[in-house]
Amino acid sequence: MSKEYVYSICGMCSVRCPIQVEVVDGKAEYVQGNPHAAGLMGSLCPRGAAGPALTHDDERPQYPMIREGERGEGKWKRVSWDEALDYVADKLTAIQEKYGKDSVLFSDRGGPFRDFYRAFLRGIGTANYNNHDSACARNVQNAALSVFGFGRKGVSYDLKNAKHVILQQRNIFEAVNVAEVNNLLDAMGKGCKLSVIDIRANVPATKADNFFMIRPGTDYGFNLAVINTLINEDLYDKKFVADWMEDFDKLKEFVQPYTPEWAEEETGIKADAIRDFCRQLAEAAPSVLWHPGWMTARYGDSFYMTRTIYIINSLLGAIGAQGGLPFMNKPGDVGAKGLNSFMNLYPKPEGKRVDGVGWMDGRKHFDAGPGLVHLAYEAAESGAPYPVKAYIVNRHDPLMAFPDSADVKSMWDDIELIVAPTFSWSDTAWNADVVLPISPFLERDDTIMTKNGPKPGFVMRKRAMQPIYDTKAIWEIYAGLAKRMGLSELDYDNIEDIWKFQLEGTGVSLEDFDEKGFVTLASEPLYKPVKEGSFKTPSGKIQIIDAKLEADGLPSLKPYESPERPPMDKFRITFGRCVLHTQGHTVNNKLLFERMSENTLWINTERAKAIGIEDGEYVNVTGNGHTGSIRAFVTDFIHPEAIFMIHGFGHTLPVESRAKGKGVADNELMPKGIRKYDKCGGAVSMQEHFVSVTKA
Numbered sequence: 001m002s003k004e005y006v007y008s009i010c011g012m013c014s015v016r017c018p019i020q021v022e023v024v025d026g027k028a029e030y031v032q033g034n035p036h037a038a039g040l041m042g043s044l045c046p047r048g049a050a051g052p053a054l055t056h057d058d059e060r061p062q063y064p065m066i067r068e069g070e071r072g073e074g075k076w077k078r079v080s081w082d083e084a085l086d087y088v089a090d091k092l093t094a095i096q097e098k099y100g101k102d103s104v105l106f107s108d109r110g111g112p113f114r115d116f117y118r119a120f121l122r123g124i125g126t127a128n129y130n131n132h133d134s135a136c137a138r139n140v141q142n143a144a145l146s147v148f149g150f151g152r153k154g155v156s157y158d159l160k161n162a163k164h165v166i167l168q169q170r171n172i173f174e175a176v177n178v179a180e181v182n183n184l185l186d187a188m189g190k191g192c193k194l195s196v197i198d199i200r201a202n203v204p205a206t207k208a209d210n211f212f213m214i215r216p217g218t219d220y221g222f223n224l225a226v227i228n229t230l231i232n233e234d235l236y237d238k239k240f241v242a243d244w245m246e247d248f249d250k251l252k253e254f255v256q257p258y259t260p261e262w263a264e265e266e267t268g269i270k271a272d273a274i275r276d277f278c279r280q281l282a283e284a285a286p287s288v289l290w291h292p293g294w295m296t297a298r299y300g301d302s303f304y305m306t307r308t309i310y311i312i313n314s315l316l317g318a319i320g321a322q323g324g325l326p327f328m329n330k331p332g333d334v335g336a337k338g339l340n341s342f343m344n345l346y347p348k349p350e351g352k353r354v355d356g357v358g359w360m361d362g363r364k365h366f367d368a369g370p371g372l373v374h375l376a377y378e379a380a381e382s383g384a385p386y387p388v389k390a391y392i393v394n395r396h397d398p399l400m401a402f403p404d405s406a407d408v409k410s411m412w413d414d415i416e417l418i419v420a421p422t423f424s425w426s427d428t429a430w431n432a433d434v435v436l437p438i439s440p441f442l443e444r445d446d447t448i449m450t451k452n453g454p455k456p457g458f459v460m461r462k463r464a465m466q467p468i469y470d471t472k473a474i475w476e477i478y479a480g481l482a483k484r485m486g487l488s489e490l491d492y493d494n495i496e497d498i499w500k501f502q503l504e505g506t507g508v509s510l511e512d513f514d515e516k517g518f519v520t521l522a523s524e525p526l527y528k529p530v531k532e533g534s535f536k537t538p539s540g541k542i543q544i545i546d547a548k549l550e551a552d553g554l555p556s557l558k559p560y561e562s563p564e565r566p567p568m569d570k571f572r573i574t575f576g577r578c579v580l581h582t583q584g585h586t587v588n589n590k591l592l593f594e595r596m597s598e599n600t601l602w603i604n605t606e607r608a609k610a611i612g613i614e615d616g617e618y619v620n621v622t623g624n625g626h627t628g629s630i631r632a633f634v635t636d637f638i639h640p641e642a643i644f645m646i647h648g649f650g651h652t653l654p655v656e657s658r659a660k661g662k663g664v665a666d667n668e669l670m671p672k673g674i675r676k677y678d679k680c681g682g683a684v685s686m687q688e689h690f691v692s693v694t695k696a
Contacts, residue, residue: 007517011441039179149536217563287323303681403673
C-alpha cells in the first residue's frame, strides 16, 4: 500500500479552503483542512469532507454529450472529447461570423480561477463575460463602489481582532467560511460581542449578545435609525469623519426623521434596544466589523441596506482599522510581483456589453466587470441591443439560482447553442445542447490563485488523483477550444507550463509550493493606514453623495419606503444556506444527502396554530402556480410575516436518484422574479414574493 499527502484547494463551495488530501494507492481517501493555512487549524466543513463522495458519484456527468432530442428531454449522444470540442468550436465560429463577435455570452460563478478562460473570451472577441453575482452579492459590490470608489474586495474582515461583529444578511456559522468561523469564535472567546439582525434565529443568533428579529424588508430602516443615533448622540468618530468623509452634513440632515422611535414602529425593534446597541458600537470602535452582507439579492432596497452598513463602519472609524475592515493587500502592496495574467495576451474587446452595463442610461453606474447576467437574458429574449446566439454556462446553474426556471428558460429560446461545462448535473446542464464534464476538484489541477489579504500569497490546486471518468480540468477544456479557434497563445497541453507562465518574474518557483501548498508573500500582516489615495472617489474621500448614481437618476440617500406586508393568509418567502449543502449541487452527494435529504419550512408558532399546522407534519407551500410538499418546523423564532427554507432542494432530474422529489425549490415560488431587480445595486430582489401555506 502506498500513501501520500497532496496539498490542494477545496471545490465544494466558493470559499475554496486550502486542503490536505490523503491519497492511498492512487485514490483520494480523506480530506482535511491544510494544517499550515491560517485560521483553519486543519479543520474543514462537512461539504469539503464529502469531496470524495463527489468524485465517486456515478450519477455525475461522466463523458461529453451532445443533445439529440428537445432541450430538457434528456436524450443525449455520447461523443469523444475531440467530437465535442470540434462541435462547440465550429458552432461558435459560425455564430460569430453570422451575428458578430459579441453574440457569444458567458457566465460563471466568479472566483480566482477565471484568468485562463477569460483570456479565451478576449481571444474570440466577445465583451459578454458575466457571473452569477446578480443572484448573490452584486448589491454589495456596487454599494462599496458608491461609497469608497473601490469594490467590496477592497477591504477585508479582521474577525479575529474585532471587539464587536454585526451580521446582517450574512450567516457566518451556516454559510461557512471555515477560517472566518474559527476567527470569530476565537474573538468571541476573548470578549468580542456578536450582534445579529435577521428575520429568524439562525445559528449565529443563538450565540449572539444582541439578536434583533427584524420585520422582513425593513433592514434599511433599522440602519438609518442607527446612523441617526450615532450622529445625534455624538457616538461617531469625529476626527475620522472630518478627515475622510465628504458631505457628512447632508447625511446628518437626511437621517433626522429616522429616529429609534420611528424605527420601533417600522422594524419591531425597541427604540431603547437600538440606542443601547449604538452605544455598544461606539464603545468597541474602531474595532467594529459590521459585515456588509454576502447574499444580498433579497429586497428592493438591499443596495441601500449595504450602503448604509459601509457608512456606519465609516462613522465608527472601522475602515482601515485593525479589528474592523482593513484595506485588502495585493502582492504589490507587500513589495512582491503578482502573477502574470493570460488576459493580457489579448486586447479588451471593443464591443458594448449586451446587458447595457456601463453605457446604457440607468446602467452606467454599475460595475462593468461581470455585468448583470439577468439583463443579458433580457437582451437574448428581445434581440436588443443585438442578438445573443451562443451561451457558455460554466460551472453555474442559473435555472436554480434565479427565480422561476420556466421563465428563465423562455428567455433562452432564441439562443442557438447552450454549452454547459459542469462537474455535476444541474437543471441548466440538463437543458443545454452540449455537456462538457469537468473533473471534480480532487481530480483536477487549476491555474494558480492569488489570495489577497493581510498576508497575500499564491495557492495551488493540484490534482490528487487521476479522473475515474472521461472528464477534463477546466483549463484543458478551454485550451482545447482555443486550439481549434486559432488562439495559439492558449494552446497548452500540461498544467506545469501554465504555472510557469503565471510565475515568471515573481521569484516564486513551482518547488516553493511543495512544503505547504501555498506561498506567503509577507512575513507579517500588513495594516495600511487611511491615507491620501486610499479611496478611489473623485474627492479622495468616503462619499455620501455618489455622482454616478445621481447621473443615472438614482438618489444616493433614498427616502425609506415601508415594505409591502403580506396579503391576508400569506407569507413573505425567505431563504438561506446551511453548512451541509452548497446551493443545489451537493444535494445529490451521497454523504451529504444522508445527513440532510430535504429542507424544512420555518413557520411562526402563532401563524401555524391559526392554520392548524403542527411541528413536523408535511404542509403545502404554494406560489407562482407551483405547489410543493415540505415538513413544517414550527417555532417562535421566526418573524410572523415570513416563512423560511434552505435553498437548493426540490430537484426534478431523473439522473439524480437521491435528490429527486425531496423538499421544495424556493425559486419556483417566485413568478417572473428574475425581472424584479434592484435598479441601484443590480441584484435580483428574490424576497419580494408571497406564498400561501396550507395543511397537506
